[in-house]
Amino acid sequence: MASPTAVPSPALHGRDAELTALLRLLDAARGGSGGTMVLRGARGTGRSALLGAAAGLADGFAVLTTRGTVAESRLPYAGLHGLLRPFADRLAVLPAAQAAALAAALELGTADGGLALPAAVLNLLASAGRPVLACVDDVHHLDPPSREVIFFVARRLAGEPIALLIGAGDTPSGAGDGPAVPDDVPVLELGPLDAAAARRLAGDLAPELAEDVRASLLEVARGNPLAIVELVGSLTPEQMSGAAAPPETPPRDGRLWRAHTARLAALPGATADVLLLLAADPDLDTATLLRAVRPGCALTALEPAERAGVIVRLAGDRYDFRDPLMRAVAYSAASPARRRAAHRLLAGLLDCEHRRLRRAWHRAAALDGPVEELAGELAGAAAAAGPRDGHPAPYLALERAAELTAHDDVRAARLAAAADRAWHAGLPWRARSLLARLRSVTVPEEVRDQAELVRGNLELRSGRTTSAGEGLLAAAEALLPRDRDRAVRVLIRAGEASYLAGDDRRFLAIARRAAALRRPDDPAAVRLMFEYLAGTAATFRGRHREATGPLLRVLELAPLVRDPSVLVWAGVASLLLGDDVRALRLATRAVETARARAMPATVPQVLELMIQAEIWMGRYASAAANAVEGLRLARESGRLNSAGQHLAWLALTTAVEGDEETCRIRAASAIALAGAHGLGLAGAVGHWALAQLDLAAGRHADAAERLRATARPDGANGHLVVRVMATPHFVEAAVRTGDRERARAALRVLDGWVSSTRSPDRRALAERCHALLAGPGEAEERFAAALDLHRGGCCEFETARTQLLFGGALRRNRRPGAAREHLHGALETFERSGARLWAARARAELRAAGESVRSPRPKVAEKLTAQQYEIARIVAAGATNREVAARLFLSPRTVEHHLRNIFTRLGVRSRVELARLMS
Incomplete structure (x- = not known):
């Protein structure tokens, strides 16, 4: 067997808030007002890594470290x-009684029990002549006398x-008597990494890791950094x-496995038996547990596990493992005979x-009957189960049924059904793994068709x-001869x-094929799909x-x-008709239904529609918030194509804000x-975003070139819908660069569509384009007509854009007073929307029209970009990197990058200094 792959040491990910807290503590100590922080978390959550990071950040500090160990817990x-060995030669600075007490403790392990010893430790640390950072890891394994002095x-x-x-473990009690961490000491709890941080960590460890394998490992690791590293x-x-199945538990020779099995081995046998029942069924309620074990004995047996922090009591009188990985270890470490008995x-x-x-799941796991009968019972129950039915997931049950099935054709059908269920559960990596297993069995034609359908769906959402x-x-x-309704859905x-590819020709061919399949007695959903294809195809023509x-x-x-x-x-039909409000209502209903x-x-796909409606309505902040959620859900469910959208x-929303750096990063991705x-x-949307950025910055030639790229059906940058949506921007850029013929040609396409809608916003945009192409007298009439139409719509941002263009035209026509009226309205909207470049x-x-206008930014902001100033302002108010990222729709890594540049430009070294400067 091939040996495991070596991996590099990982960087810290997903710990921005914790690192910020450490920096604040160090800054306070550097200023003479120190303090204590306990980092508490389960094994592998990064306590030691954070202590090491703090030591690396402690410039100018004397750094002392120690770690509690089980072997020395009774010394x-x-x-x-x-901890104090580096200071052992400094005892002479202490009063004689304190020096004697500390020497006796360090050399003989004895003390008189008074205040002399702890006072000596405090005074010794304070006498270092420079700030001191003392790091005590695994305090729960520290000997009780040392722990008492430390606290x-x-x-x-x-x-x-x-x-x-x-650093403290999540167990509620220490190695000796009493709690590991007293209640009156500040504690920072370390939870699991979020999905994005876990993905980054896995990517750092193995950049070449197949996406499906990475997702499978992250599902096992449950956000535990050490689990990710070891897996x-x-x-x-x-x-x-991806040629072989990835592991489903932490490696048995790893630190996590050894730590968890050691904690389990320390519990009584009766406790281990009850824990195995909880591990075998995550949905086990206390009433069933009491029936499984003699009444009263189950709860008594669980008490040692609860005291040791292995399990916790949940709402609804249930128990669960404190650490999700402990469940997997408790189950996998048990012998097959014990597992079967529990099931x-x-x-x-x-x-x-x-x-x-x-x-049926427990019967199958226990092999409690004829194997084929168990497989059939399990497959039938899984087929009838809903997504909310709890443990086990239907795809797991179908997979297990397939493993118990002897006949190739039946096994293939169950594997294909399991893949379909895994796909709908948002686990594309699991679906692909199940489909790959079909290669080893004889597959009937009908099953092969079902498998190809799952593969097609996988490609649609995460492939080419x-x-x-x-x-x-x-x-x-x-499918057509056997299941016409389903075939029509697949055709759509x-x-x-x-549509996603921007391949209009193939879309039209599919619409023609669908039209030949229509029947008057089709159900409502099928009729809707036919009408959608027909209407969209006509629009594309x-x-x-x-x-x-x-x-x-x-x-x-x-x-x-x-x-x-x-x-x-x-x-989508509503958007094509220009009814953005109805499109938003339908999208909201679709999201609520999916949840x-x-x-x-399904939610990321539905959010794409909601965002498109909000973009038309100028609700950029809401669109950005929904895109952040959509991106998170798309990544978590492996839907890469939705993530790209x-x-x-x-x-695009960042372009409106005028944040050039972030916009370019997102657009490039x-x-x-x-x-x-x-x-x-x-x-095409990515290029449109960059073009909007260019337009706002006055780079009209660049904007026009980018928007011309959206008209090319090259499978990556071209799309008819985006080309039409971006026409107002293209016309503006083309007119500014003298390319009036192309501007007119693009406007003819927009006019053809707009005239078929009742949307005042869309008609206003077309009228604005005509104004840009018209002569001076007609232009003013057209701009005025566009503003009248805007008043009947709901897009304030595009109204402001029209006011800006109209004000500029009036100024150039030597009507500064009239120009200022429109320009003030535009400025107010841009500032309210946070559109910095447009506000500028x-x-x-306004200055060109003769009015003195001051920038609202203070002097410190002159050294920063608009995005950097906004980040600095929020950080100075006490926000963590993660909180800044959530407010500005950035990644924590991007915020960290900006913050380093902010510190450099302003000449500050810490958040405390930044807050002073910003105030």
Whole structure:
């Protein structure tokens, strides 16, 4: 067997708030007002790494360290000896009685029990002549006398240049008598890493790791940094590439496994038996547990585990493992015979009627009957289970049923069904793994078609849209003779792949194929899909009046539909009709439905529609917030194509804010992902975002060139919908660069669409474009007409853009008084929206119109970019990097990068200094 792959030492990820707290503590100690902080968390959450990071940040400090160990936990003052050895030659600075007490403790392990010893330790640290950082790790393993002295010192550091950092486990009691951490000492709890930080850590450890393998490991690790490190380090080359199944528990030779098994081994046998029941069934309630074990004995047996911090009592009178990884270890470390006995016991306690799937799962795990009968019972229960039915997940049950099945055709059908369930549960990596296992069995034609459908869906959401379109078309044709309704849905998904790719020709061909399948007795959802395809295809051909009928019929059918994906198509129809408010309502309903039906993997796709409606309405802050959530959910569920779309929308909202650096980072990421996956829509939005940035900064030639790229159907940057949405920006850029013919040609396309809608916002944008192309007299009339239309719409931001252009035209026509009226309105809206570059343009126009306008930024901000100043202002108010990131829709890493530049530009070294300067 190939050896595991070596991995580098990881960087800290996801600990911005904790690092900020450490910096504040060090700054306070440097200023003569020290303190104590306990970092408490489960094994592997990074206590030691944070203590090491603090030592690295402690410039000018004397750094002392010690670590508690089980081997020395009964040696009095062993911990104190380890901490104070570098200061052992300084005892002479202490009063004689204190020096004698400390010497006796360090050399003989004895003390008289008075105040002399702890006072000596405090005075010794304070006499160092410079700030001191004392780091005590694993205090729960420290000998009790040392721990008592350490916490005596911890309570008395106010006014001293001493920072005391203590690392403690999550167990509620220490190695000796009494609690490991007293209640009156400040504690910072270390939870698991969030999904983004966990992904970054895994990426640092193994950049070449297959995406599906990374996602599977992160699911096992549950945000534990050490688990991620050990899991990645245990991978063989075959597992790294995805050719072999990844591990499902931490490696048995790793620190986590050894630590967890040691804690379990220290518990009584009866306790271990009850813990195995809890590990075998995460949904086990206390009533069932009491029936499993003689009444009263179960709770008594659990008491040692509760005292040791292995389990916690939850609301609803249930118990669970404090550390999710402990559950996996408790189950996997038990012998097969003990596991089967636990499952057999649980199966006998669960009734068939209400807990059918759980009972079948336990029977199958216990092999409590003929194997084929158990497999059939389990598969039937899984097929009938809903997404909210709890343990086990239906895909796991179907996978287990397949493993118990002897006949290849039945096993293949169950594996394909498991892959489909895993896909809908938002676990594409698991779905791909299950599909890969079909290669080893004989697959009937019907099962092969089902598997190809799952593969097509996987490609549509996380692969190449071209491959997705081809696979889904083939699946639709294969399904047509057996399941026409489903075939039509698959055909629509093939059309969606073409839409995402920007492949208008294939979309039109799919629409023609669908039109030939229509029947008058189709159900509402199927009729809606047909009308959607017909209306969208007519729109793409430029036949907007022809499109109106089918699109309106889509909206008539929408109230009869509950499927969130179908509601998305109804929302697109609303946008094509210019009814943004209805599109937003449909998107909201679709999101609520997806969440109510436990379909989290569908939410990112639905949020794309909501964001597009909000962009049309100028609600950029709300669009950015939804894009942040969509990006998070898309990454968590492995939907990379949706992640690319949300990145592109985030780039667009950042362009409106005028944050050039962040916009370029987001747009580049979206465009790169679009190129790799054939996402014409995401690529076009990314280029549109950069063009908006150029336009706001007055780089009209660059803006025009970028927007011309959105018209190229090259599979990465071109898309008809984005080209039309961006027409007002292209016309403005083209007119400024003298390319009036291309501006007129683009406007003709926009006019054709706008004239078929009743949207005052869209008609106002078209009128504004005509004003830009008109002569001086007509231009003023056109601008005035555009503003009249805007008043009937809801997009304040585009109203301000029209006011800015109108004010500029009036100023150039030597009407400064009239110009200032419109420019003031534009400036007010831009400042309220946080659109810094546009606000600067409005101020420049006002100054050119003869009005003195001061920048609202203070002098310190002159050294910073707009984004840097905003970050500095929020950080100075006490926000952590993570809080700043959430408010400004950035990643914590980007905030950290900005903050380093801010410190350099302002000449400050800490957040405390920054707060003083900003005040």
